[in-house]
Amino acid sequence: MAAEREDLIDALAQVAFVTTGVLSAAASDRDLSLTQARAIGILRDRGLRMSELAQVLGLEKSTLSGLVVRAEKRGLLQRVPDDGDRRAALVTIAPAGARLAQEVRADLEQALAPLIGGLEEGERLQLQALLERMIEHAGTRPETRSS
Amino acid sequence: MAAEREDLIDALAQVAFVTTGVLSAAASDRDLSLTQARAIGILRDRGLRMSELAQVLGLEKSTLSGLVVRAEKRGLLQRVPDDGDRRAALVTIAPAGARLAQEVRADLEQALAPLIGGLEEGERLQLQALLERMIEHAGTRPETRSS
DNA sequence: CCGGTTAGTTCGCGTTACGAATCAAAGTAG
DNA sequence: CTACTTTGATTCGTAACGCGAACTAACCGG
Numbered sequence: 001m002a003a004e005r006e007d008l009i010d011a012l013a014q015v016a017f018v019t020t021g022v023l024s025a026a027a028s029d030r031d032l033s034l035t036q037a038r039a040i041g042i043l044r045d046r047g048l049r050m051s052e053l054a055q056v057l058g059l060e061k062s063t064l065s066g067l068v069v070r071a072e073k074r075g076l077l078q079r080v081p082d083d084g085d086r087r088a089a090l091v092t093i094a095p096a097g098a099r100l101a102q103e104v105r106a107d108l109e110q111a112l113a114p115l116i117g118g119l120e121e122g123e124r125l126q127l128q129a130l131l132e133r134m135i136e137h138a139g140t141r142p143e144t145r146s147s
Numbered sequence: 148m149a150a151e152r153e154d155l156i157d158a159l160a161q162v163a164f165v166t167t168g169v170l171s172a173a174a175s176d177r178d179l180s181l182t183q184a185r186a187i188g189i190l191r192d193r194g195l196r197m198s199e200l201a202q203v204l205g206l207e208k209s210t211l212s213g214l215v216v217r218a219e220k221r222g223l224l225q226r227v228p229d230d231g232d233r234r235a236a237l238v239t240i241a242p243a244g245a246r247l248a249q250e251v252r253a254d255l256e257q258a259l260a261p262l263i264g265g266l267e268e269g270e271r272l273q274l275q276a277l278l279e280r281m282i283e284h285a286g287t288r289p290e291t292r293s294s
Numbered sequence: 295c296c297g298g299t300t301a302g303t304t305c306g307c308g309t310t311a312c313g314a315a316t317c318a319a320a321g322t323a324g
Numbered sequence: 325c326t327a328c329t330t331t332g333a334t335t336c337g338t339a340a341c342g343c344g345a346a347c348t349a350a351c352c353g354g
Contacts, residue, residue, distance in 0.1 A: 008263060008271055008274065008278075009255060009256055009259060011274075011278035011282065012166050012259065013166060013188075013255070015162075015163065016162065016163040016164075017163075017185070018281075019159055020163050020164070020167055023160065023163075035311095038164070041160075049333095050332070051331085051333080058171075058172075059310095059311075059312095060312055061333065062312070062333085062335080065334055065335080066311085067310085067311095069334090085319080085332080086318085086320090087318065087319045087320070087333065088332055108156060114284050115281045115284045115285050116155060116281065117284070118281070118284040119281070124155055126277065127155065128154055128155040128158050130273065130274045130277070131155075131158035131159060133265055134165075134262040134266070135158065135161050135162060135262075136265070137262045137264070138262050180340075180341075196302095197302060198301060206342075207343055207344075208302065208303085209305095209342080209343070209344075210342045210343070212304080213303095213304095213340090213342085216303095232300095232350080233350060233351085234302070234350045234351070235300090235302085235350095236302070
């Protein structure tokens with residue numbers, strides 16, 4: 001039964017690589033790095049502070065600075081000063097960024113279609129439910145990083 | 148029903164990021180890049196030619212060269228000449244690399260434990276089966292990259 | 295042999311990411 | 325009100341990653 005768990009890990013890893021690979025390709029078609037694509041995807045809904053976004057992405061603040069500067073130069077993101085704390089900057093998505101995010105998302109969906117297309121409607125829902133349960137439990141862990 | 152599919156995509160992406168994030172952390176604890184970790188994971192079983200490994204990883208041959216050189220310097224991989232074709236080099240895992248792969252894998256398993264631990268035994272098998280079906284259909288697609 | 299193809303390597307370049315140092319704004323005594 | 329510390333973010337130097345173009349070596353068909 002330990003072997004079973006190992007196989008699950010393998011399957012998870014493989015699917016993860018395929019998914020990120022596809023996303024990375026869709027992103028780079030639009031001159032976005034995988035991380036930039038992630039960032040605009042995350043900011044689709046809400047704005048975040050630099051430090052918050054860095055944590056979500058698992059990056060150092062210094063790394064994020066550069067990333068946001070580049071994205072801002074391209075008009076994909078924008079930094080607005082957080083009123084109430086003049087040190088903090090709120091990163092929000094700009095119209096062009098939202099558009100790009102939409103496109104990348106569409107490409108991702110299309111590229112993954114053959115994978116999930118092989119599943120029945122009910123199986124898709126099952127899969128989604130299982131994945132969402134996993135994500136829930138992921139929140140339990142405080143840190144993804146160790147160093 | 149389009150919304151359902153979108154949610155599945157979201158769930159897939161999130162799980163993919165968590166998984167690669169965890170793996171990346173486990174790898175970097177041992178001074179391995181995510182790609183290096185992938186490489187030694189792939190070579191766990193079988194040896195591959197440079198070009199084959201490059202394709203599996205979705206990398207350019209030139210990129211792989213550097214990666215293998217660095218890994219070889221650390222005694223993780225080794226290149227043996229392919230007899231029958233003196234141009235080709237077979238990349239195989241070295242003892243130290245196999246040990247590291249084992250460790251990384253153990254860490255990955257441990258880090259993912261809370262996620263899959265929330266599932267019943269039967270659900271785990273279900274999930275694994277669904278993921279494996281997806282991977283099968285992934286093989287149908289000829290190329291993961293576009294440019 | 296000789297052109298064409300295939301396997302790998304080398305080189306130069308830009309991007310990504312990290313960590314240490316720095317700076318400004320907040321918070322916290324005393 | 326003036327220090328001292330903490331927090332949010334940027335800058336700078338450095339290393340690794342990845343690409344594409346150019347190159348070498350070996351195979352392959354005539």
